[in-house]
Amino acid sequence: MRIGELSRRTGVSVPTIKYYVREGLLPAGRLSSPNQASYDASHERRLRLVRALLDVGGLSVAAIREVLDAVDDTERPVHKVLGEAADRLAARHVGEPDAALDAARAAVADLVERRGWRVNVKSPQAEALAGALAALERVGHGTFVELLDDYADAAEQVAAVDLAYAARSARREGLVESAVVGTVLGDALLTALRRLAHVDASARAYGDGGQEGPVTREASGEPGAPDGEGRGSGPDAAA
Known part of the structure; x- marks a missing residue:
């Protein structure tokens, strides 16, 4: 072309x-x-x-x-290439080291050892996790570290799904590309799903009980609902 x-x-x-x-x-x-x-x-x-x-x-x-x-x-093994690509995608910690960051790094190292993960505790990904934990500590939510294993359980499942998706490609280039794209777009996908789950969990825990079942586009009357469904008041509502 x-x-x-x-x-x-x-x-x-x-x-x-x-x-x-x-x-x-x-x-x-x-x-x-x-x-x-x-x-x-x-x-x-x-x-x-x-x-x-x-x-x-x-x-x-x-x-x-x-x-x-x-x-x-x-020339580089696929594992090494995937690791290097992940390094570029990891968030970088910004700021001076302090007690909170030191403690967070220790917590990350303990997590890696406890779960038997074959990763470098000084990698950008580990530093990104430590930076997030340190930030939580600084704003008064240091107890969040107690949830690390629960999050790690979920992360292991997501990682397995990601690599299974990438492995669908028979070509080496396709495998690496799928892993990179899956990491970038998968993060956005996972974040959006988490937000939706938050809304649902909040409604179930703290809602007033008035809403039952999913709120569909048709039921909410949002633009895009099929004709004759989800219409509000107005001159065309009864048409």
């Missing part, structure tokens, strides 16, 4: 595609003439990966380049 078709298929503007090529995020197209280049499905897949890492993952261009370099390095 020409670059215009690639742009239409992905929703990414032609100037942006050219910028990604210059920055090494997207391979150049195959020259079909001195002034024309053609692109294929691999370019489309890579372009969608770049947009996912940028728009959903919030990674910088430099970080995306590092992730893509890891994806394309066929």
Whole structure:
């Protein structure tokens, strides 16, 4: 396909595609003439990966380049590549070390040892967890550390699902890409599901009992409900 078709298929503007090529995020197209280049499905897949890492993952261009370099390095074992990609996706702790952070790091190290996880307690992911625990301590919720094993149980199940999804791809590149995309988009998916579950749990624990069953789009009268359902008052309500 020409670059215009690639742009239409992905929703990414032609100037942006050219910028990604210059920055090494997207391979150049195959020259079909001195002034024309053609692109294929691999370019489309890579372009969608770049947009996912940028728009959903919030990674910088430099970080995306590092992730893509890891994806394309066929000499590194898949486990190492997945670990390096995860390092780039992990949140970085910002701030000076203090007693709260020291205690949180100790709690993370204890968790890793207790559960037998084969991970580096000084990795960016472990530091991100310690940073979150330290922040909880600073705002008066240090007892949250008591829930770590409950959260770890859930995290292990999610990780198994993530890798099972990635393993559907027979290609090494597809495996790594699926794991990276699954981590970025899966975080957004998991957060949204958690928010929904919070609302449901709150309604069950503290609600007034007036609402029974799911509130569907039809029942709520929101835009998009089928004609004749969920309508409110107004001149067309009885039509």
